[in-house]
Amino acid sequence: MNSTIFEYFRAASLLVLTPHCFDNYLLDLNFLDVPCFKSSLSKVLGVGIILGSSTVKVPQILKIYQNQSGKGINIISVILDLSAITIYMAYSFVKGFPFSAWGDATFLAIQTLIVGVLVLYYEGKRSQSTGFLVGYIVICYVMMSGMTSIDTLWSLQTFNILLVVFGKLTQGWTNYQNGHTGQLSAITLGMLFAGSLARIFTSTQETGDKVVILTYIASTLANFVLVVQMWWYWNVDIKEKSE
Structure with a gap:
């Protein structure tokens, strides 16, 4: 050769x-x-997850945009989810973990941010939508530019386990109260569940960080709850429920 x-x-x-x-x-x-x-195998899964994550929430974004509505999507859940993703992204970046171990968080953060902006926008809260976008950019800079110590990021990452579970289950509670899953996308939920499950293995192999591994275990279990709800409410008519 x-x-x-x-x-x-x-x-x-x-x-x-x-x-x-x-x-x-x-x-x-x-x-x-x-x-x-x-x-x-860990590297291949990591690259696959990163490639998949680049479009994982696009179906969700398109569904909100096409319906001009974020109905059924709990904005608090979105904010908590985005916070958890951002903390993990900043912690991994500063720790110097391989990009294959956390790169998907970058794409997930961008797409979750878009979901949050659209939900606020279609609720008529346009100024809050803009403030949400600008505020997030500032927070990312503070966390990843060296202004935040690694000890602080480690503490935040430890707290992330509760943040992930509470954020997902907040959406689950909203689904239960509404009796449907609103504008949530089945494709997005399925991909998030599969990705978090695979990340348990890749995190074990590439970081060995127990806090990160526990975070993904918690995320997998919480995502599973939402997937089950999507299946349970699959044939529910949203308009009929709303009336």
Whole structure:
């Protein structure tokens, strides 16, 4: 193989393989290395989750936009969800974790922010919608620019477990009270559940951070509740319930 082509191939492979595993698999032809298999699987899942996360909430955003309504979406739940995502993103960034371990949080934060802005906008709260957007950008800068200590971020990440559960269950309670899931998207909920479940494994492999792992376990369980509600209320007529 041409050396230039090989170097390009190696560089591309290192997105999902460590240098050791690359040599193990492709030079030594040793395919029975269990640690390498776990590491490679974690990287592949991480990249897959990041790619999936880039559009995971697009169905939700489109549903709100097409209906010109955020009916059934609890804005407090959205804010809590965004807070949890942002804390994890800032904590991982400052800790220097591999991007494959937390990169999806970036895309989730952007899309959750858009959901929040749209919900407020279609409720007629346009000034609050703009303030929400600007305030979030400022908070991100403060948390990720070095102005916030790693100890503070660690404390926030510990609190994140409760934040994640409370945020998801707040939406679950709203669904229960309404007797339907409103403008929530089944595709988005399903992808979020699958992503958080996979993140338990990738976080174990790539960060070893117990707080992060526990956060994803809690997120998976809370997302499962919303998925079950989506299934339970699947055939409910929203207009009929509202009347």
